[in-house]
Amino acid sequence: MCKRFDENYEIIYNKKIGSHYFELKVKIGNTYKYCLPGQFFMISIPGVFLRRPFGIYDVNNEEKSVSFLYKVVGKGTRILSNIKSGILQLLGPLGKGYDLGSLASPTVDNNNTHGDFGNNIIVAGGTGIASVYSLASRLKKKGTLYYGARSESDLLHLDNFRKLGWKTVLSTEDGSKGYKGYITDILPEQLKTSDTLFACGPIPMLKKVLQIAKERGVCGFVSLEEKMACGLGNCQGCVVKINGQNKMNCKDGPVFKIEDVEL
Numbered sequence: 001m002c003k004r005f006d007e008n009y010e011i012i013y014n015k016k017i018g019s020h021y022f023e024l025k026v027k028i029g030n031t032y033k034y035c036l037p038g039q040f041f042m043i044s045i046p047g048v049f050l051r052r053p054f055g056i057y058d059v060n061n062e063e064k065s066v067s068f069l070y071k072v073v074g075k076g077t078r079i080l081s082n083i084k085s086g087i088l089q090l091l092g093p094l095g096k097g098y099d100l101g102s103l104a105s106p107t108v109d110n111n112n113t114h115g116d117f118g119n120n121i122i123v124a125g126g127t128g129i130a131s132v133y134s135l136a137s138r139l140k141k142k143g144t145l146y147y148g149a150r151s152e153s154d155l156l157h158l159d160n161f162r163k164l165g166w167k168t169v170l171s172t173e174d175g176s177k178g179y180k181g182y183i184t185d186i187l188p189e190q191l192k193t194s195d196t197l198f199a200c201g202p203i204p205m206l207k208k209v210l211q212i213a214k215e216r217g218v219c220g221f222v223s224l225e226e227k228m229a230c231g232l233g234n235c236q237g238c239v240v241k242i243n244g245q246n247k248m249n250c251k252d253g254p255v256f257k258i259e260d261v262e263l
């Protein structure tokens with residue numbers, strides 16, 4: 001059941017995990033029951049007019065908490081990174097997450113048995129990694145994470161994916177870890193038509209992923225991090241072209257089927 005809340009929640013921690021990266025964990029009470037992989041929250045940041053969207057990184061059922069991974073890129077995230085305790089106002093969970101039931105693919109069948117002829121492939125670029133971890137933890141059949149970033153220090157929480165049983169293939173633009181170049185350079189030779197693909201990252205990466213997936217007839221989902229203002233479908237500030245029609249990324253997405261997206 002979809003339900004959203006606009007409430008004040010207590011910060012458990014907001015700690016630095018890399019040069020420009022932070023992990024924020026918030027106690028959200030029973031709101032955790034409504035959080036799905038691929039959904040997001042709008043976080044109110046004191047001194048900043050519009051709330052900022054952040055994908056759900058992880059949900060902890062025992063702690064009744066949700067966590068976010070974010071990069072400091074501007075005023076809002078800079079202020080947020082300095083708030084170490086107290087209360088934050090969160091609106092969410094918002095948007096549509098990964099509708100795993102909508103794919104007739106054995107690799108995402110979480111309830112029944114699944115065949116072993118296709119693999120689950122996650123492709124993440126930069127902070128796109130934040131919105132795919134809870135997906136990776138929910139998929140019964142573990143697969144391979146293809147993760148590209150600028151440099152080794154931008155590759156976050158790899159151990160968490162490995163602990164879940166995911167293989168990792170890495171790339172960095174400066175060659176400090178893994179393949180030197182873009183993750184999409186090495187994807188084509190690994191991808192089979194029977195695989196199921198999940199991708200989140202910057203638009204140039206997603207464009208390339210869509211091209212590769214469509215050429216090979218691979219199905220799956222992409223999550224779009226289009227800029228947002230209201231997060232609720234009211235301001236029309238986040239229009240994306242889906243199946244030839246204008247859709248709101250915040251309300252109709254941010255996760256869409258590969259075959260429907262034009263970038």
Ligand SMILES: Cc1cc2nc3c(=O)[nH]c(=O)nc-3n(C[C@H](O)[C@H](O)[C@H](O)COP(=O)(O)OP(=O)(O)OC[C@H]3O[C@@H](n4cnc5c(N)ncnc54)[C@H](O)[C@@H]3O)c2cc1C
Pocket residue numbers: 040052053054055056068069070071072073074075076077078127130131224225226227228254
């Ligand atoms: C659905 C969704 C989920 C997101 N999840 C995450 C996440 O898990 N972790 C994370 O670090 N970031 C995430 N983002 C991006 C995050 O919302 C922005 O980085 C943040 O709003 C920037 O706020 P700011 O005030 O610090 O920067 P601003 O001062 O608003 O902007 C600073 C710079 O960041 C760029 N920027 C702003 N918004 C975005 C955006 N949506 N996408 C790309 N670049 C942007 C601006 O163009 C500018 O160059 C997500 C965005 C969306 C739409």
Ligand code: FES
Pocket residue numbers: 227228229230231232233234235236237238239248249250251
């Ligand atoms: S952000 Fe307002 S309609 Fe999507």
